[in-house]
Amino acid sequence: MAQAELTKLRRGLRPQEITQAREALKKAQALALDAERNFQRQSSLLASGASSQRTVDAARTARDQSVAGVESAKAALSQASEGFRKEDIAAAEARLAAAQAAAAQATTSLADTELMAPSDGTIIARVREPGSMVASQSAVYSLSLDKPVYVRAYVGERDLGRIAPGTAVHVKSDSGEKIYRGQIGFISPRAEFTPKTVETTDLRTDLVYRLRIVIDEADSDAALRQGMPVTIAVDAKPASSTRVGER
Numbered sequence: 001m002a003q004a005e006l007t008k009l010r011r012g013l014r015p016q017e018i019t020q021a022r023e024a025l026k027k028a029q030a031l032a033l034d035a036e037r038n039f040q041r042q043s044s045l046l047a048s049g050a051s052s053q054r055t056v057d058a059a060r061t062a063r064d065q066s067v068a069g070v071e072s073a074k075a076a077l078s079q080a081s082e083g084f085r086k087e088d089i090a091a092a093e094a095r096l097a098a099a100q101a102a103a104a105q106a107t108t109s110l111a112d113t114e115l116m117a118p119s120d121g122t123i124i125a126r127v128r129e130p131g132s133m134v135a136s137q138s139a140v141y142s143l144s145l146d147k148p149v150y151v152r153a154y155v156g157e158r159d160l161g162r163i164a165p166g167t168a169v170h171v172k173s174d175s176g177e178k179i180y181r182g183q184i185g186f187i188s189p190r191a192e193f194t195p196k197t198v199e200t201t202d203l204r205t206d207l208v209y210r211l212r213i214v215i216d217e218a219d220s221d222a223a224l225r226q227g228m229p230v231t232i233a234v235d236a237k238p239a240s241s242t243r244v245g246e247r
Helices: 002-011 015-048 053-082 086-111 157-162
Strands: 121-126 141-145 150-156 168-173 180-193 207-215 230-234 242-244
Touching (some): 002 086, 150 157, 150 230, 168 207
Antiparallel strands (some): 121 141, 150 207, 168 180, 168 230, 180 207
């Protein structure tokens, strides 16, 4: 509605309305010319006694009224041609801006009613139930990203010198024969004791270093699931394989 009102004010009056104002001016001019002629005629008859002073005064009044009518018609035509005032257009622009701001605020409020995940993934847990009041920065869902697929693994201190970020590795799960290609993307700079989730070949409890392995997107599929144990092989040599978990 605000946009339509502003468009109407900017366009001004319709051509038909301007034509009506122009014709009204012509009509007023014709009436004024007739009134002027009648006044002149009555004035000339007054000297011979064929017309009275009262008649002459009435003709003069009619002439003055017709002249005022002409001026009024001229002003109406000028106003119709110029359109609406700049102040009215500015006020309409302000009303439109206020309406647009209200619409933007309503759009933002509507968008706030939906939760959007930053990336595609699988919901692992629902922390809050539908209809719950949630404060800012509160967790609502626990999401596992579908891509890229990461493997959290650990390497012993004695084998730390054999690997580096970017080293190619092969990953295999117990549920299938497929070998997944990947590379080491991160190695922790700090050592830690072996977690219970790590199963080394000799069950040592030496210091280990946490590392992250990124599975190639061309190889990753739904067979690699959250939390499943896998076997990591560096350079595809079984002697260097280490039992780790989880994805």
